[in-house]
Each structure stands twice: as C-alpha cells, then as structure tokens.
Amino acid sequence: MSDGHSASVDVLVIGAGGCGLTAALAAQEAGVDVAILEKAGSLGGNTALSSGSIPAAPTRFQACAGVEDSVALFAGDLRAAAGSHDADPLVDILAETSGALIDFLVDCGVTLDLITTYKHVGHTTCRLHAPPSRKGVDLLDDLAAAVRERDIPLALGHPATGLIEVQGRIAGALAGDDRIEAGAVILACNGFGAASGLLADYCPSVAEATYAGSPDSTGDAIAWGRDIGAATGNMAAYQGHAALSVKNGALMTWTLIERGGFVVDRHGRRFGDETLGYSGFADLELAAAGPFHIIYDAPIRDDVAAGQPQFAEACAFGAAETASDIRQLAARLDLPEDALAATVDDSRRAARGNRCDRFGRTDWGHGPLGDPLCATQIEPALFHTQGGLKIDTSARVLDTDDRPIPGLYAGGGAAMGISGRSGGSGYMSGNGLLSALGLGLIAGRAAARERYH
Ligand SMILES: Cc1cc2nc3c(=O)[nH]c(=O)nc-3n(C[C@H](O)[C@H](O)[C@H](O)COP(=O)(O)OP(=O)(O)OC[C@H]3O[C@@H](n4cnc5c(N)ncnc54)[C@H](O)[C@@H]3O)c2cc1C
Secondary structure (H helix, E strand, O other): OOOOOEEEEEEEEEOOOHHHHHHHHHHHHOOOOEEEEOOOOOOOHHHHHOOOOEEOOOOHHHHHHOOOOOHHHHHHHHHHHHOOOOOHHHHHHHHHHHHHHHHHHHHOOOOOEEOOOOOOOOOOOOOEEEOOOOOHHHHHHHHHHHHHHOOOOEEOOOOOOEEEEEOOEEEEEEEOOEEEEEEEEEEOOOOOOOOHHHHHHHOHHHOOOEEOOOOOOOOHHHHHHHHOOEOEEOOEEEEEEEEEEOOOOOEOOOHHHHOOOEEEOOOOOOOOOHHHOHHHHHHHHHOOOOOEEEEEEHHHHHHHHHHOHHHHHHHHOOOOEEEOOHHHHHHHHOOOHHHHHHHHHHHHHHHHOOOOOOOOOOOOOOOOOOOOEEEEEEEEEEEEEOOEEOEOOOOEEEEOOOOEEEEEEEOHHHEOOOOOOEEOOOOOOOHHHHHHHHHHHHHHHHHHHHHHO
16 A cells, blocks of 8 residues: 555554464455455564463363363453443453364364463362464464465555544544554554553553553554544553563563462562452552562472473572572562561462461462572563453444444454453453454454445
C-alpha cells in the first residue's frame, strides 16, 4: 500500500498481534478476503513478549496427559478469581471456545504443548498450553507463518489512524492518506498500557510502575471507539506482575512462590499472602516499601530451572543469589539479619503446619524452605491493561445503549477483559492470550458471517 491509495476488502484487521493474526486466519477460513494493518515495522506487540501460555479446557493435550477438566470448571475458576464485572457473559463463551481454539491453532501449524510442571494460581488443574520454548514470540511466529502461507496481505509499518463511518456503520479505516474500505473492521490493536494519560485516568495505582509491555499499546481502539459512541468496560483492571528481576529485567516465574518461596520488603518482612498470584500481589508491592526480594531455596531454584528455560536463563545471568546461611543472605541483600531470620523461621513453621500464617497463606508448595537459601530482587510491573471496548459474545462492539455498532468488532487488549472490574487481583494466568486468541477466533468468524448477510 502506498500513500494516497484506496483499497477495499471484506474484513480489515487492525493490529497483527495474537488477536489480529488469529482473527485474520479465522475470517479467511470462513471464506472472506482479509487484510491486516500493523503499526510497527516488524511483528511484536505484547504477544511476542508473553510466555505464550493459553488456558483451555477440555483439550486434546489434556486428554493425552490424562488431565480431567471441563468448561464449567474452567469458567468457575475464572469467576472465582475475578468476581463480578462488566464482561461476565464473555467468561462462558471464552471457556466454551477454548478447546476449539487450541484445535484451530494446532491446525494452523502452531506448535503447543500442555504445561504439566506448574498450573499457576487460580487454575485448579493443568490447562495452560504454550510453545515448547514457553516464549510468546514462537506463538506469534507460527501464526505469522500461517498468515503468509495463506497469502493474507499484512501491511507492516502502516498504523491505522481512524475509522471510516458511513451512516452509523463502520465501513473501513484510514491509514494516513490511505483509505481502506471494508465490510467489517476488527480492532486488535491492544490496550492502553503505553498511554500514560489513559493510565493515570483509569489505573492510577499502577500508572507510575515499570511498564513491561509493548510501546505500541497506545489505546487507539479506545480513542476511536469513544469518538463513535462505543461503551467501555472493566477499565480499571490490568495484569500486573510482582516479580520483574531488578538485575536484568527478566520475568521471575511465580512458580518460585508456588513451590514454597515468599516475598520480603525492605525490612526483611513478609507483607501479604503471596498465593494471591503474581498479578494481585503486584498491587500489594505497589502499596509497600521496596526493595523486594523473593526468598526460596536451592532445590526450588534447580527444580524450576529444569522446567522453565527462561528462569534458567535468568539464573545464568545472575538473577538468583545463593547464600549458605541467613547471615550471609541478609548481608548480600542488605536486609536486617534478625528480621529476615524471624521471617524465614515463621514461614518454615507455617509450612510445617506448626502455626497459622498471619496473612492466611495455607499453600506452601513443597513445604518449608531448606538450605542453602536463594533470593532474587524484584519489582512490580504493569504488563497490560484489561479494560477496553465493551463487546457482546460475538465480539461486536457495543454502544452505550448496549446495541452493536454495525461493522465493528474488537478482541484482545482492545476489548474489555475478564479479569475483574479493577486492579490486578482478578487476573488469572493466561487471561490475556485467552481474550486475544479466543476473541480473535470469535471476531474473525463473526465478521465473516456479517459480510455474507
Ligand atoms: C511480559 C508479558 C508476559 C505475558 N505473558 C502472558 C502469558 O503467558 N499468557 C497470557 O495469556 N498473557 C500474557 N501476557 C499478556 C498478553 O501478552 C496480551 O494480553 C496479549 O498478547 C494481547 O494480544 P493482542 O493481540 O491484543 O495485542 P498485541 O500482541 O500487543 O498486538 C497488538 C498489535 O497492534 C498493533 N497496533 C497498535 N496500534 C495500532 C494501530 N493504530 N494500527 C495498526 N496496528 C496497531 C501493535 O503494534 C501490535 O502489534 C503477557 C504480557 C506481557 C507484557
């Protein structure tokens, strides 16, 4: 596409992350012409930064591994984590679609397997599926290869700059001087994690935190949606992460906690129940006094490194301190020795069941920490926003009277998420990609159907 041209397509997808690529593949499979506009000069977005974990149930992988799961159990877990929120009907449709989503991805050539070495907080069974590398960039590469194989036009370095509205119907989009007319438009350009003004308005508690997501999540879908009277939902919700390594910016897996580790503040004391999950615990860190450290032991370090290559890489770059005793650990971390010793002692007694944990933690993974002890300095971060355009169960964008805006669909970070109304505690591992890929599949198929009628 060059400056000043106009083109026409059945379905136009804006954004080439996990949501957009899945939507394009689904729409083309349903028999319509599709094209994708991507702002960045190369593929990336949050999907590439993620660990690629997609929750789904029941799936062929679970059946092979003998894991019993169901749509009802999955939807129940999602609701238990998030409570009531604006997107409740999406919970069921996403849980129902998740098994078919995994089949669709595998049939498109995406390599996935079931993660059986950890579940992450909130999931009552093993249902996270990911590329063998546990890197979202591999998921994105596989989706992009499928798009290329199917000759779906993908214009890199072509940001959409606005929507074309004709008599109340969305009829395409502008990309600078280019005009692309379309029977339907799918907004797959993520949320507003990189838009400081929107963050300050909707998620003030996390607005100053380190942002670990894509710089291209600038909230374009929200701005365009508002201009045409679209409603929004769950705008104050987000995915935080409590454990970004200060040493090298690597994501420290919460499995360290799930196996029995815990987090201390600048005083060497715990300040909450870590089993709240990495996203919810980030809220506690944001309100507490850092620096923060995860304390775990060498068996946990070795066990987790064996199953999670990214953690092994972080260890190789020195993210894990190991100390022979509390005195050495306290000195290395510059924490008060007495307080740290008391915290470790308390945690061991709680893990043995000899005393109740003052924060109510009951799950201590593999039991009390042994020696030698390990530690990693961490900081809380914002990964992505979970609020967005209000959609129905066909991913159609709704106006403030809950009526679909003809021709307009949204998914992934552009749409409202299923992680609660506000804060990070409603986010369950995988909610981001479930909304991105699941709603991509739903939106692609629905937009193709709309084109035919
Ligand atoms: C470090 C990290 C780890 C994560 N790990 C996980 C995980 O394991 N599991 C999980 O479920 N979620 C995870 N998430 C969240 C998950 O990555 C996102 O929720 C998901 O990738 C969103 O997909 P998307 O397609 O909506 O957005 P993206 O993948 O960000 O794609 C959006 C695309 O739209 C483009 N774009 C933006 N504006 C425009 C415009 N105006 N015109 C054209 N293109 C535009 C962007 O450049 C981008 O390429 C993680 C996030 C981070 C940051």
